[in-house]
Amino acid sequence: MxxxxxxxxxxxxxxxxxxxxxxxxxxxxxxxxxxSTKTLETPIKDLTTGVTIVGKYKLLEDLGEGGMGTVFVAEQTEPVRRRVALKIIKLGMDNKAVSGEGVFVFLISIFAIQSSGRES
Known part of the structure; x- marks a missing residue:
C-alpha cells in the first residue's frame, strides 16, 4: 500500500x-x-495531563490554548505507540450543533515526536 x-x-x-x-x-x-477526528466523552474541564481520551491518547503536556481550543502533546497507544499533537476544539467552534459538553479532538499532526534515544 x-x-x-x-x-x-x-x-x-x-x-x-x-x-x-x-x-x-x-x-x-x-x-x-x-x-483523525473523534467526539470526546470526557468533559473539557476534566482534560488535564495524565488523562486518557478516546481510549488511546494519554495527555502528557499542555502546549497552549488559543481562541479555538487547546493543543496537547499526547502519547498514542495504538495502533502504534508514539507521541502526537492533539488539538481539543472548544464547544461551538466546529460550526455544528453539538449538545452537552461534547467537543471534538483533532489529530492535527502525526509529527511522531522523534527521540534520538538520548537524554537531553
Whole structure:
C-alpha cells in the first residue's frame, strides 16, 4: 500500500511518516478514518495531563490554548505507540450543533515526536 501526500500528491511507502519530496506529515487511510477526528466523552474541564481520551491518547503536556481550543502533546497507544499533537476544539467552534459538553479532538499532526534515544 502506498500513501499519497496531501500536499504534493507524491506516492510514498506506507511505513513512512513524512513525504519524501516535501516532508509533509502523512496519515495512512486507517489513521484518517479511525483517529483523525473523534467526539470526546470526557468533559473539557476534566482534560488535564495524565488523562486518557478516546481510549488511546494519554495527555502528557499542555502546549497552549488559543481562541479555538487547546493543543496537547499526547502519547498514542495504538495502533502504534508514539507521541502526537492533539488539538481539543472548544464547544461551538466546529460550526455544528453539538449538545452537552461534547467537543471534538483533532489529530492535527502525526509529527511522531522523534527521540534520538538520548537524554537531553
Amino acid at each position: 502506498r500513501i499519497k501526500c496531501p500536499k504534493c500528491h507524491c506516492d510514498n511507502p506506507d511505513d513512512t511518516l513524512y513525504c519524501g519530496k516535501c516532508e509533509t506529515p502523512l496519515l495512512s487511510s486507517e489513521e484518517i478514518t479511525d483517529s
